[in-house]
Amino acid sequence: MEEEKVSPMAAMFRSVPQIFRGRQCAPGPLSARMLSKIADEKRPLADKVAVITGSTKGIGFAIAQRLAQNGAHVVISSRKQQNVDRAVAMLKEEGLSVTGTVCHVGKAKDRQHLVATALEHSGGVDFLVCVAGVNPLVGSTLGASEQIWDKILDVNVKSPALLLSQLLPHMEKRGGSSVVLVSSVVAYLPVPKLGVYNTSKAALLGLCKSLAIELAPKGIRVNCLVPGIIKTDFGLGEKAVPNLLPDLNKIYGLQRLGEPEDCAGIVSFLCSPDAKYITGENIVVAGFSPKL
């Protein structure tokens, strides 16, 4: 049977009883105020602009998708055009508000271009989520070349700070802006053969605390997502530590490896007004707690 087509407003009216189930409200037609309250609750990030780096796949893509589902215009990016095009198409297919551009976060020119692209939408940026991260080395820390150190520290630690400094004036003027860095549980649990990567992720815990203090007077909150082992192409966990799940299950009671979506809700929350009194926090999302 042909499904009846209804306008979004009609659909929202129809959904009203469910939304209000259990709430104290006078019977009868809903005021415009009540309806706009419903709309706000369903789209807490409406009219906001979010820049997410490393967001055409994996954790970054899941975060961008959730921020957009919650009402934000998302600016997604990564190094490869074909990844950008595919990710933009997927989000547009879902009816979400998205712009995509190529940006290798380690390149100053690319970061500048990303900032310009983000400003095209509405002249400002409300949220910056720095997801891009690399690990080109599985091996001894002291055997790592200077080039390897430079590449890992440039992308994983320096680029979030340099990109934020370029976005700063455009975030400060918006009021209520939020930055989310992305570390890793390896910052707490040093994984053998990932010493340079572990160090870069531990540095982000400190960067979060320092930036939170520095940016508080500007009304910008800074927090840090600390994912556990998440099933993505990055898949560093399994590469570095075979038999990871049974060991983590035995030692920490871990029941399953994570999905990118497991990281999305907390980031949307940290960007939302519900987190307006939270800053400088490193928040582990790992299915276990690696902290002693």
Ligand SMILES: NC(=O)C1=CN([C@@H]2O[C@H](COP(=O)(O)OP(=O)(O)OC[C@H]3O[C@@H](n4cnc5c(N)ncnc54)[C@H](OP(=O)(O)O)[C@@H]3O)[C@@H](O)[C@H]2O)C=CC1
């Ligand atoms: N997966 C895991 O178990 C964990 C991951 N993390 C962290 O999460 C972040 C994302 O990892 P994950 O989603 O698993 O990885 P994926 O490989 O699934 O996705 C990485 C994304 O980042 C992009 N990217 C890679 N390098 C750069 C760069 N230099 N500049 C801009 N974009 C880049 C990739 O696209 P493209 O190739 O087109 O550039 C892709 O969109 C990383 O910072 C990682 O350290 C933390 C803990 C655990």
Ligand SMILES: CC1=C(/C=C/C(C)=C/C=C/C(C)=C/C=O)C(C)(C)CCC1
């Ligand atoms: C070191 C180590 C462990 C933990 C490994 C972990 C937690 C790896 C995480 C890798 C990640 C998250 C990579 C990407 O960022 C065990 C299994 C407890 C015991 C054996 C030694």
